[in-house]
Amino acid sequence: MDLLDSLVAKGLAGEQPTRDEALAVLASGDDELLDVVAAAGRLPRHYFGRRVKLNYLVNLKSGLCPEDCSYCSQRLGSKAEILKYTWLKPEQAAEAARAGVAGGAKRVCLVASGRGPTDRDVERVADTIAAIKEADERVEICACLGLLSDGQADRLREAGVHAYNHNLNTSENTYGDICSTHDFADRVDTVQQAQSAGLSACSGLIAGMGESDADLVDVVFALRELNPDSVPVNFLIPFEGTPLAKEWNLTPQRCLRILAMVRFVFPDVEVRIAGGREVHLRTLQPLALHLANSIFLGDYLTSEGQAGQADLDMIADAGFTVEGADEATLPRDRAEAAVVRRRGAGTDLPPNA
Numbered sequence: 001m002d003l004l005d006s007l008v009a010k011g012l013a014g015e016q017p018t019r020d021e022a023l024a025v026l027a028s029g030d031d032e033l034l035d036v037v038a039a040a041g042r043l044p045r046h047y048f049g050r051r052v053k054l055n056y057l058v059n060l061k062s063g064l065c066p067e068d069c070s071y072c073s074q075r076l077g078s079k080a081e082i083l084k085y086t087w088l089k090p091e092q093a094a095e096a097a098r099a100g101v102a103g104g105a106k107r108v109c110l111v112a113s114g115r116g117p118t119d120r121d122v123e124r125v126a127d128t129i130a131a132i133k134e135a136d137e138r139v140e141i142c143a144c145l146g147l148l149s150d151g152q153a154d155r156l157r158e159a160g161v162h163a164y165n166h167n168l169n170t171s172e173n174t175y176g177d178i179c180s181t182h183d184f185a186d187r188v189d190t191v192q193q194a195q196s197a198g199l200s201a202c203s204g205l206i207a208g209m210g211e212s213d214a215d216l217v218d219v220v221f222a223l224r225e226l227n228p229d230s231v232p233v234n235f236l237i238p239f240e241g242t243p244l245a246k247e248w249n250l251t252p253q254r255c256l257r258i259l260a261m262v263r264f265v266f267p268d269v270e271v272r273i274a275g276g277r278e279v280h281l282r283t284l285q286p287l288a289l290h291l292a293n294s295i296f297l298g299d300y301l302t303s304e305g306q307a308g309q310a311d312l313d314m315i316a317d318a319g320f321t322v323e324g325a326d327e328a329t330l331p332r333d334r335a336e337a338a339v340v341r342r343r344g345a346g347t348d349l350p351p352n353a
């Protein structure tokens with residue numbers, strides 16, 4: 001397939017696919033699926049080897065959100081049966097983080113429901129980071145606290161946050177269909193604030209919300225403009241009690257095509273399979289390891305993930321290895337660019353940047 005040869009060549013050269021090429025990957029048929037996976041899989045193998053980075057999610061605060069994101073079980077008025085609690089104490093969060101790190105996680109993602117943190121919330125998170133780092137200084141911390149206000153990203157960086165996650169989720173055109181309490185521009189602004197403060201940007205999407213192929217390509221290209229260091233790909237879990245409860249739109253094959261398209265657009269960036277991995281990829285999860293180089297270990301957010309050991313077994317069975325705390329995630333060129341963004345030009349690259 002000429003298209004795939006061209007996409008691989010572009011990816012190895014660090015070039016972008018065109019919009020039509022990205023759409024063609026999504027439109028490819030089941031007969032071509034293994035060819036698509038094999039082609040896209042050459043890119044992470046080139047840039048990341050056979051390493052899989054493990055991330056562990058600690059939910060600092062769950063439910064009771066005033067926003068109305070229609071995909072979210074924690075939204076205003078959600079009837080979904082999830083745990084609802086306000087902030088975990090730093091020691092509780094550190095204990096949860098320890099379990100993930102012991103299971104092989106390199107990055108701990110500290111997540112809190114809500115529109116965005118107050119300055120007091122940011123200080124709570126700072127205390128939590130101190131408790132986690134006391135046990136293991138090398139743990140990479142990502143914060144996911146919602147929309148940021150002035151100065152908060154700087155404070156988080158000072159507290160030891162490495163990355164900030166804030167997803168664009170869907171295309172600008174359809175954003176108003178999934179949320180009325182904030183808009184696409186608000187999300188872009190928070191990602192840019194995090195980057196300006198020197199944090200590594202983690203920003204991705206949710207597939208399966210009824211969007212078109214063009215919407216998916218739009219959001220992935222919008223993400224590309226933001227130049228994140230990691231891109232989580234979520235597959236919608238249609239929670240009962242949310243407006244999208246009936247949106248079961250994904251097949252395992254479709255998920256693989258989406259991951260392949262994202263990989264062609266982000267050849268040398270951490271692409272992470274996030275929410276909905278088990279529910280939607282099901283028995284094809286090992287194939288997805290050829291496309292993404294990062295997954296969440298075990299349980300995440302408000303849904304049950306596979307038990308951590310099952311993930312570790314799958315990685316080993318598929319011939320991959322877990323990325324160690326001292327191994328670099330990003331290829332050197334990209335890591336250097338990220339460090340320059342974080343610390344200014346002329347800064348040496350640390351061994352595990």
Ligand code: SF4
Pocket residue numbers: 065066067068069072073074075076112113114115146
């Ligand atoms: S702001 Fe976050 S926690 Fe609140 S409804 Fe939206 S996605 Fe859910």
